[in-house]
Amino acid sequence: MPDTRRHRGPHPEDAALFAPEQWRYLQCAVRHLSWLLSGGYAWESALKLVGDRFRLNARQRLAVQRCACSDQSLLRRAASCLPWQAVAGQGVSIDGFNLLMTVEAALAGGVLLCGRDQCLRDMASVHGSYRKVAETMPALRAIGAFFSHAPPAHCTWWLDRPVSNSGRLSQLIVALAEAEGWPWQTQLVTDPDRELTQTQDLVVTADSVILDACCRWVNLAAAIVAAAAHQAWIVPLNDPAPPPSALAP
Secondary structure, eight states: OOOOOOSOOOOTTHHHHTOHHHHHHHHHHHHHHHHHHHTTOOHHHHHHHHHHHTTOOHHHHHHHHHHOOOHHHHHHHHHHEEOGGGGTTSEEEEEHHHHHHHHHHHHHTOEEEEOTTSOEEESOOOTTBOOOOTTHHHHHHHHHHHHTTSOOSEEEEEEETTSBTHHHHHHHHHHHHHHHTOOEEEEEESOHHHHHHHOSSEEEOOOHHHHTTOSOEEOHHHHHHHHHOTTOEEEEOSOOSOOOSSOOO
16 A cells, blocks of 8 residues: 655554553563663563563554663663764764654654653654655754754765665755755665764764664754754653663673
């Protein structure tokens, strides 16, 4: 069935699944899953155990999965994270779909999850195809406007070549950047994760795999959402407990 969505808004069940009265259970589930991951349990088995324990449906399990991480990952991400102002005068590599779809969701009133590492993650997924929505241009403009507060030397948007319409999005980004005088370029590659984990640029992403491997990153999506989408629907699933003081043996 073709994707006919015009907005990056919420799922019809999200109002009930992520209502404030659900937050305590979801936060507890994130803590439990993070504890299991810290102990070396496999993702799939740990998520099933926690999801069954808290009677979470598939969408809630996905949210908990996106927000949990091991203590080891939490410490590494905190150590390699720089303030967003650090982008000034630096080369920046952007996980294109990751950043854009998060800002789109924020502008459309979709659910944003605040994870244990303080990153914002949306509930959308590409599934092999990207569709431009009403929020795409406003999101790109919001990103460009935010960069004006700390202009980078250059920005590279890394996009997944296998994703349908990634070429059209690349053309859109380049055309907007040329019109606005932004130092942006795009790269269509088969595996953006590999490029983002190996670059010496500051990385912009909330992808857990990339965060656990890249040299330096900035939590730019959270800063942009705070500045440009004051009414964004943010579900706080970050762990209220203090982070561990040392890596587990």
